[in-house]
Amino acid sequence: MTNRIALRNLLHDRIRLAVTLTGVVFAVVLIAVQGGLFVGFTTATSCVIDNTAADVWVASRGVRNFDVTHPLRERKYHQVLSVPGVARAEKFIVQFANWKKPSGGMESVEVVGFDLQSGLGKPWAMAQGSIEALAVRDTVIIDELYLQKLGITAIGQSAEISERRARVVGLTRGIRSFTTSPYVFTSFQNALNFTHLKPDQLTYVLILAEPGVDPKKLRAAIAAQVSDVDVFTREEFAQKTQWYWMFTTGAGMALVIAAGLGLVVGGVVVAQTLYATTMDHLPEFGTLRAMGAKNGYLYRIIMAQAVAAAVVGYVPGIALSHLLVHLAEAGGASILLTWKMSVGLFFLTVVMCVAAAFVSINRVTRIDPAMVFKGA
Amino acid sequence: MADMTSPAPAASAQNGHPLVSVRGLTKEFRTGHVTVPALCGVDLDVRAGEVALFMGPSGSGKTTLLSILGCILSPTSGSLRIKGREAAGLPEKELAVLRLAHFGFIFQNYNLFRTLTAAENIQVALDLKGIRGQEAQDRVTAALEAVGLADKARMRPEDLSGGQKQRVAIARALAGEPEIILADEPTAALDSENGRLVIGLLRQLALERGRGVVIVTHDPRILEFADRTVSIEDGRITQGGVPA
Structure with a gap:
């Protein structure tokens, strides 16, 4: 009632x-x-971290988020490789750069350079083209969402990144960037060229732990043995990046x-x-x-x-x-x-x-x- | 519907037991620092099977007395017994239980639920008592038949005349089969014919079902239906209180 x-x-x-x-x-x-x-x-904010299989991330000391960090020297990569429990370590680049559209006009992009052989840090939602095509010099993969923004209408077209030709060989679907700069995936070597980093520089070392090794223990071991770096498990780095963008800003x-x-x-x-x-x-x-x-x-x-x-x-x-x-x-x-x-x-x-x-x-x-x- | 419009036989219920009994009852209202006496030393019995009218000028304390008899107001002092149980000083929670168990109320403005049908208005009273399902349906039907409104069960108050609304209110009051019916100016908003009909119904309740019926009224037309008239002036009963 x-x-x-x-x-x-x-x-x-x-x-x-x-x-x-x-x-x-x-x-x-x-x-x-x-x-x-x-x-x-x-x-x-953390989609690249979340979709990368790396158990542990090594960055320069004082890193606050995924997108903005100082380069590391290659010797850090070798030091990390020597730490017991590391099954694989790969160099990884994340750097902002300028994209010059074919029809003119500039946009800021975030170049993501990964090791093609291991695939650590590769794009995870391919819609057209293939990741293997990045083996060719000066090739990139962008997301469908940003075609118009980057002045591209189809794969095969070229633009310029930091005044260097960049040909689009693949498209992803739904990989958004939190910043206004779209992600541009490419091979580690191409990324070095696009970003003007020195040949012995990188921004992250991505690590796969040996089977049975706890990523937190591995993180602690690397932090103890490699100086002047910050070391995170995947979850920690994702949270740190999320927290930075959502609350610090x-x-x-x-x-x-x-x-x-x-x-x-x-x-x-x-x-x-x-x-x-x-x-x-x-x-x-x-x-x-x-x-x-x-x-x-x-x-x-x-x-x-x-x-x-x-x-x-x-x-x-x-x-x-x-x-x-x-x-x-x-x-x-x-x-x-x-x-x-x-x-x-x-x-x-x-x-x-x-x-x-x-x-x-x-x-x-x-x-x-x-x-x-x-x-x- | 039986003929319920004939005057009452004189003193038809003199031998009933008191359902409500008050002794030395007082009620004071405070307005700021001023205390206003509303009832002063009232003694009164209400017996089963009788129709008692409370009459008196406006502000004499009739409605206040009715509210106290119905456990809606608490007296300032004195005794209030409902079927022998002392109710003065009980907390509101227990007074509500007494109201639900023993009283049916009829109001001058009917106080029906505008959004419910006639049948549903009666059903609410039963729902409060935990009576639901088929038993509730049967009682609703019986109550509406008793007041001659069986064909108006699905109508809402806005579609009923004043007399019909008051008859629905009576049906609501009697559906839960309370021992005491308290009515506040039940004919004030009704024309002569409907007024007689409503009072006839209340008298029938008293006579046939042994209910105690107390009516506050200014309406001299209904005097002839009463077993007893209680005159109240300035908070005191001047006539018809406790029989000597």
């Missing part, structure tokens, strides 16, 4: 219901999109605050409209109190209203969010809205509406049942 009263109360004033649902939809969309951006950006906090604002504004709208509905039906709640209803009976009505508003508002809200994410993806934005996030957002929406209902619950708790004899 409480559910029926709740639904009838909600449906009684259609305009107020529309305002309530608008509040819920607004909150769901804002939280989903901002949260999706946050997760999408966070994932993008403030980019992540802006998204978290926007998502939080969605929660607050949505909650306030729902609280206000639920309260208005409660006030509208206050004489009826008073009548229930006079008839001997326990507080729990009244709470169940209000809670049912809140949960119904949450469920009915969530469905169009999440549908709209997925549509927006789909459109944003087509436009190159990095928004990640997984089904787990969608389920989590459902519970968050219910919690938001239930929390908003406490304003109304507080009001009905204070109803004087004697109001029924005052012509209220």
Whole structure:
């Protein structure tokens, strides 16, 4: 019966219901999109690390993130190789460079140079072409998302990186860069040429541990034996990079605050409209109190209203969010809205509406049942 | 529907046992630093099977007394016994239990749920008592038949006349089979014919089902239906309280 009263109360004033649902939809969309951006950006910041099979990463001392670091000397690579427990070590380059489009105009790109033989650090989502084609001098692989940005319409076309010809021999799908500079994958040797690093320089040493060797122990062993380097397990380096971009730069906090604002504004709208509905039906709640209803009976009505508003508002809200994410993806934005996030957002929406209902619950708790004899 | 519009036989329920009994009852309201006495030393019994009218000028304390009898208000001092159990001083939680167990209420403005049908309004009263399913359906049907509104079960209050709304309210009050019905100005918003119908129903409840019915009213048309008239002035019962 409480559910029926709740639904009838909600449906009684259609305009107020529309305002309530608008509040819920607004909150769901804002939280989903901002949260999706946050997760999408966070994932993008460390996507190369996450998709590289290396167990341990060695970088120059003081590295703060994946994208910006000082070069290492090649002797560090050899020192790392000599550490017990290292099954394989490969040189790896990550450097910003200038891309000159075929039709003119410049863009900044992030050159990623990996060892072709081992494949450590190779692109992981090939759509066209092949990684083996990078064996040819001055060849690169870019992502489909950035074709227009880089002035390329098909593989086989050439641009210039640091005034050196770069021919596109492959396309990846969905490898986004968190920075505004798209990743350009190439062989380690090509990367040396594109970035003007000296022949004995590199930016990372990627390490595969011997079978049975704990990456954390290997990381500690390398740190103890090789001076002036920072050593991380894959997970540690990914987290460090994510933390740097999302929180040190403030980019992540802006998204978290926007998502939080969605929660607050949505909650306030729902609280206000639920309260208005409660006030509208206050004489009826008073009548229930006079008839001997326990507080729990009244709470169940209000809670049912809140949960119904949450469920009915969530469905169009999440549908709209997925549509927006789909459109944003087509436009190159990095928004990640997984089904787990969608389920989590459902519970968050219910919690938001239930929390908003406490304003109304507080009001009905204070109803004087004697109001029924005052012509209220 | 049986004929319920005939006046009551004189003193039809003099021999019933007290359902509600108050002794030395006082009630004071505080407004800022001012204390206003609303009831002063009231003694009263309400017996099964009787219709008692509370009459008196506005502000005399009729509704306050009705609220205390129904455990909606707590007295400032004195004794309030519901079927022999002392209720004065009980916390609101326990008063609510007493209200649910023993009382049915009828209000001047009907106080029906606007969004529920006539049948659902009655169902709420049963739901509060934990009566659900087929038993609830049967009781709703019986209550609506008793007030002559079986054909209005699916109608909402806005589609009913004032008299019909008050009859739904009576059906709601009697569906839970309470021993005591408390009615606050039940005919105030009704025309003469509907007023007689409603009071006739309440009198029938008292006579046939042995309920105690207390009605607060200004309406002299219903005097003839009462077994007893309790006159209240300035918070005191001047006539018809506890029989000597």
